[in-house]
Amino acid sequence: MDKFELKLDQAARAAWLSYVGGRTQDEIASQLGVSRPGVQRLLALARQEGLVKVHIDHPLANCMVMSDAILKRFGLEFCDVVPADPEAPENSAPYLAVAGAERLARLIERSEPLTLSLGTGRSIRATVEALSRIERPQHRFVSLVGNVARDGSANRYDGVMVLADKTGGERFLLPAPVVAGSVEEKEAMLGQRLFQAIVEIAKGAEAAYIGVGRIDRQATLFQDHFISEAELDELLSRNAVGELLGWPLDRNGAVIECSITRRVTSLPLEMFRDQSLVALAGGRDKGPAILAALRGGWLKGLITDESAARFILENEALS
Amino acid sequence: MDKFELKLDQAARAAWLSYVGGRTQDEIASQLGVSRPGVQRLLALARQEGLVKVHIDHPLANCMVMSDAILKRFGLEFCDVVPADPEAPENSAPYLAVAGAERLARLIERSEPLTLSLGTGRSIRATVEALSRIERPQHRFVSLVGNVARDGSANRYDGVMVLADKTGGERFLLPAPVVAGSVEEKEAMLGQRLFQAIVEIAKGAEAAYIGVGRIDRQATLFQDHFISEAELDELLSRNAVGELLGWPLDRNGAVIECSITRRVTSLPLEMFRDQSLVALAGGRDKGPAILAALRGGWLKGLITDESAARFILENEALS
DNA sequence: CTCGTGTCCGATCATTTGATCGTATTTTGA
DNA sequence: TCAAAATACGATCAAATGATCGGACACGAG
Numbered sequence: 001m002d003k004f005e006l007k008l009d010q011a012a013r014a015a016w017l018s019y020v021g022g023r024t025q026d027e028i029a030s031q032l033g034v035s036r037p038g039v040q041r042l043l044a045l046a047r048q049e050g051l052v053k054v055h056i057d058h059p060l061a062n063c064m065v066m067s068d069a070i071l072k073r074f075g076l077e078f079c080d081v082v083p084a085d086p087e088a089p090e091n092s093a094p095y096l097a098v099a100g101a102e103r104l105a106r107l108i109e110r111s112e113p114l115t116l117s118l119g120t121g122r123s124i125r126a127t128v129e130a131l132s133r134i135e136r137p138q139h140r141f142v143s144l145v146g147n148v149a150r151d152g153s154a155n156r157y158d159g160v161m162v163l164a165d166k167t168g169g170e171r172f173l174l175p176a177p178v179v180a181g182s183v184e185e186k187e188a189m190l191g192q193r194l195f196q197a198i199v200e201i202a203k204g205a206e207a208a209y210i211g212v213g214r215i216d217r218q219a220t221l222f223q224d225h226f227i228s229e230a231e232l233d234e235l236l237s238r239n240a241v242g243e244l245l246g247w248p249l250d251r252n253g254a255v256i257e258c259s260i261t262r263r264v265t266s267l268p269l270e271m272f273r274d275q276s277l278v279a280l281a282g283g284r285d286k287g288p289a290i291l292a293a294l295r296g297g298w299l300k301g302l303i304t305d306e307s308a309a310r311f312i313l314e315n316e317a318l319s
Numbered sequence: 320m321d322k323f324e325l326k327l328d329q330a331a332r333a334a335w336l337s338y339v340g341g342r343t344q345d346e347i348a349s350q351l352g353v354s355r356p357g358v359q360r361l362l363a364l365a366r367q368e369g370l371v372k373v374h375i376d377h378p379l380a381n382c383m384v385m386s387d388a389i390l391k392r393f394g395l396e397f398c399d400v401v402p403a404d405p406e407a408p409e410n411s412a413p414y415l416a417v418a419g420a421e422r423l424a425r426l427i428e429r430s431e432p433l434t435l436s437l438g439t440g441r442s443i444r445a446t447v448e449a450l451s452r453i454e455r456p457q458h459r460f461v462s463l464v465g466n467v468a469r470d471g472s473a474n475r476y477d478g479v480m481v482l483a484d485k486t487g488g489e490r491f492l493l494p495a496p497v498v499a500g501s502v503e504e505k506e507a508m509l510g511q512r513l514f515q516a517i518v519e520i521a522k523g524a525e526a527a528y529i530g531v532g533r534i535d536r537q538a539t540l541f542q543d544h545f546i547s548e549a550e551l552d553e554l555l556s557r558n559a560v561g562e563l564l565g566w567p568l569d570r571n572g573a574v575i576e577c578s579i580t581r582r583v584t585s586l587p588l589e590m591f592r593d594q595s596l597v598a599l600a601g602g603r604d605k606g607p608a609i610l611a612a613l614r615g616g617w618l619k620g621l622i623t624d625e626s627a628a629r630f631i632l633e634n635e636a637l638s
Numbered sequence: 639c640t641c642g643t644g645t646c647c648g649a650t651c652a653t654t655t656g657a658t659c660g661t662a663t664t665t666t667g668a
Numbered sequence: 669t670c671a672a673a674a675t676a677c678g679a680t681c682a683a684a685t686g687a688t689c690g691g692a693c694a695c696g697a698g
Contacts, residue, residue: 009377012377012378012380013383016375016380016383019375020373020375020380020384021383024684024685025684026684031397033421034647035647035648035649037649037686037687038648040685041647044686051375052373052374053373053376054338054371054372055371055372056334056371057372058328058331060335064332064335064339065335065339078350343654343655344654344656345654353677356657357676362655362656
């Protein structure tokens with residue numbers, strides 16, 4: 001098809017004049033001797049045939065590519081990928097916190113009353129700490145995870161406190177451990193009026209920002225004494241790779257039914273199906289956990305870093 | 320300037336979403352949480368800072384770059400550079416002819432009466448031959464160069480004949496050799512009524528399409544017996560590098576005053592200062608000649624090939 | 639030779655983009 | 669701490685772009 005080649009030549013010329021030369025389509029039209037819509041078609045052809053390659057010369061370009069891929073693959077509403085520091089690739093926590101804070105700020109800045117629920121974890125804590133102080137007494141912040149460890153000590157990383165302090169909003173904490181000592185204990189807690197009231201508020205939350213937990217020796221759940229070593233081993237033997245709000249997930253994102261699951265006091269994940277559940281986690285080590293959460297379809301938004309994003313995209317294809 | 324870095328980050332994000340992602344500025348605005356003009360500014364910044372690299376993946380891209388450079392450097396109205404065939408780099412004549420024919424066709428297609436003057440040479444001849452037949456009896460075509468060789472034979476490459484045949488337009492030929500036998504002979508010719516009449520018509524021409532001649536052993540001027548070997552040597556000794564319409568030029572494009580110049584019967588180049596003088600020539604060997612013509616500022620348009628264009632741009636910087 | 643069909647082309651309109659201007663906000667110097 | 673300047677921001681408008689539509693042309697079948 002020689003005709004087609006000629007068209008491509010023209011298309012290349014038009015594309016060059018437009019993208020590199022910065023001419024307007026009218027100028028190109030008179031220069032190539034075709035009508036303006038003709039130029040239009042040529043440019044469309046050039047793009048369609050892949051003649052035009054655009055490269056963004058900035059570290060963030062990579063992140064944008066991955067962000068877009070993850071967004072599309074898992075049907076998220078948004079996905080932010082922050083760049084890994086080339087110096088210290090494992091220390092993207094500050095970037096992550098800033099990115100999360102930006103998203104949060106967008107929610108909080110508005111003046112209509114807002115109910116926001118928060119998970120626990122270092123990432124969430126760092127995120128709310130990165131937020132600027134802003135007066136929003138009309139907002140309400142709910143903790144989704146009990147902030148009492150098994151030994152009775154308070155969780156050091158509860159973001160609701162910080163957020164309420166910074167905004168002057170109301171705070172609602174879950175007076176419970178993440179994992180109750182027994183099924184009966186859990187039932188008792190779930191029966192409490194206060195607990196019920198808080199759950200109701202959480203149900204009305206517009207968005208929930210939570211962390212993603214690994215399930216291994218370094219798991220926060222274990223390190224912070226929410227579960228015992230035996231329980232950790234049980235989870236591992238059942239192929240848990242991550243957890244959301246204390247609910248252990250297998251590699252496909254399904255909640256694992258086991259002795260621990262029955263004692264988890266957090267709100268069931270199903271509750272968030274029609275809420276905006278946003279996960280905030282980074283680092284290659286958390287990759288499997290984040291991937292599981294994505295596969296489960298739990299998330300509407302994800303804020304992560306380059307190394308985790310790369311892991312996700314590399315391993316996403318596997319069943 | 321940390322603030323600036325942050326802006327650049329945003330700019331990169333915006334640029335990616337716009338150029339790679341193909342989103343509209345409104346979408347980007349809501350995604351980045353800034354106003355639409357804000358996105359506008361970010362994109363401007365990204366381009367200004369060179370974050371956006373566009374590459375056209377087509378052989379013609381090179382040509383466009385060079386075409387643009389030549390256009391700007393020598394203040395032309397247009398410059399077409401046709402690609403060199405990678406197989407036979409020295410045989411771009413057909414491409415050249417097609418490119419020239421396209422330009423010519425644009426002129427000829429219109430219905431208002433047009434007066435067009437033509438030089439001689441293989442390129443011009445090939446160009447008019449590449450034109451499609453079109454009925455334009457209202458047009459007039461003038462030959463700018465005598466078509467009689469010193470030995471009395473007719474020039475084989477006169478395009479006016481072909482063009483007039485193809486369009487049904489009027490033809491005006493210069494009944495003279497390019498170079499007269501003596502100054503007296505030239506004067507006699509210039510005095511002829513017919514000659515004068517044709518000059519008048521040529522003066523009214525809207526555009527003139529001419530070839531560019533080399534000055535060396537392979538010069539058309541010499542090969543076609545318009546000048547003798549002794550005359551060629553004289554030109555060479557005076558550092559002639561090219562000729563337009565038989566007027567020898569030095570490397571800076573100035574017409575060389577010598578015994579031959581005084582006998583050239585073609586119209587003086589000065590006459591074309593306010594006409595659209597277009598040169599049509601390609602091949603690396605003609606590079607010096609074309610460059611001289613450009614330096615002299617004689618041309619308003621140039622149609623050439625990749626190898627000549629490369630030569631021109633490589634040697635253009637020298638005084 | 640005529641009719642139908644498909645493709646291509648250019649006019650027109652809606653959308654998107656770029657630029658200007660007035661206002662607000664921050665920053666810097668006294 | 670205040671004032672002045674510089675900068676940044678968002679509303680508005682003009683220009684450019686993309687898309688749809690109707691018509692013309694060419695090709696092929698009947």
